[in-house]
Amino acid sequence: MELVVARIGKAHGLRGEVALDVRTDVPEERFAVGAVLTTVPAERGPLTVTATRVHQGRWLVAFAGSTDRSTAEALRGVELVVETADSEEDDAWYPHELAGLRAELVDGTVVGEVVGLEHLPAHDALVVRETGGQRTLVPFVHAIVPVVDVGGGRVQLTPPGGLLARDAEAVVVDRPEGED
Structure with missing residues (x-):
């Protein structure tokens, strides 16, 4: 099952970084350098993480091929998804559940x-x-x-x-x- 782990927000700076609206409890794992993320819409990806950092409480990520503000801005609104099994925690549910x-x-x-x-x-x-x-x-x-x-x-x-x-x-x- 595909799970949305983030939605790409606005471009940050001039070098291709984007802010993420994070929807995962483990962003450090999901957005580790080298991680390859499937996208919705599918034609926008997959995206490979090349750099991550937290700035003023927001996750900023750079992807391979996104080297300037224009290419980063074009990713705005794209959802990042991963394949996962159903939640096994007692008090945690995925939207599809x-x-x-x-x-x-x-x-x-x-x-x-x-x-x-x-x-x-x-x-x-x-x-x-x-x-x-x-x-x-x-x-x-x-x-x-x-x-x-x-x-x-x-x-x-x-x-x-x-x-x-x-x-x-x-x-x-x-x-x-x-x-x-």
């Missing part, structure tokens, strides 16, 4: 289906298509998603009031007197 899981409340009420995973700055968020068709981002934190049961085909949610679109009808907005 989550997609298709039934999203339900603690009482078993089905609220929708997980259709993806968004990598946001603070934390990841499950993308849930609610039964009414609405797309809702659910923070993928233990307090809101206490159970992920891939084998059972479900995630259990304990959302705060108003998080789900289905709760919108029950939201009461207080308005000062005289305002309509």
Whole structure:
């Protein structure tokens, strides 16, 4: 199975380096000098890492054949993927393992289906298509998603009031007197 380990961001400097939006826990292994990475779209690769460094908390990488800012900028948006097996950790899941899981409340009420995973700055968020068709981002934190049961085909949610679109009808907005 292919796993996205990074998305190439903007060019850095004039010598072909690019910033990476890293999506792996082991960037030092994935982006080691000499590593050959498959790309999406496939016609942009494969890419061979020739140099890596961390600058102000961001991974900067140079690839063979990318020697100036123009060639580096042309790589922007390309995803770097590796072939891997499913996760064996108890509390780690790949996006493909989550997609298709039934999203339900603690009482078993089905609220929708997980259709993806968004990598946001603070934390990841499950993308849930609610039964009414609405797309809702659910923070993928233990307090809101206490159970992920891939084998059972479900995630259990304990959302705060108003998080789900289905709760919108029950939201009461207080308005000062005289305002309509």
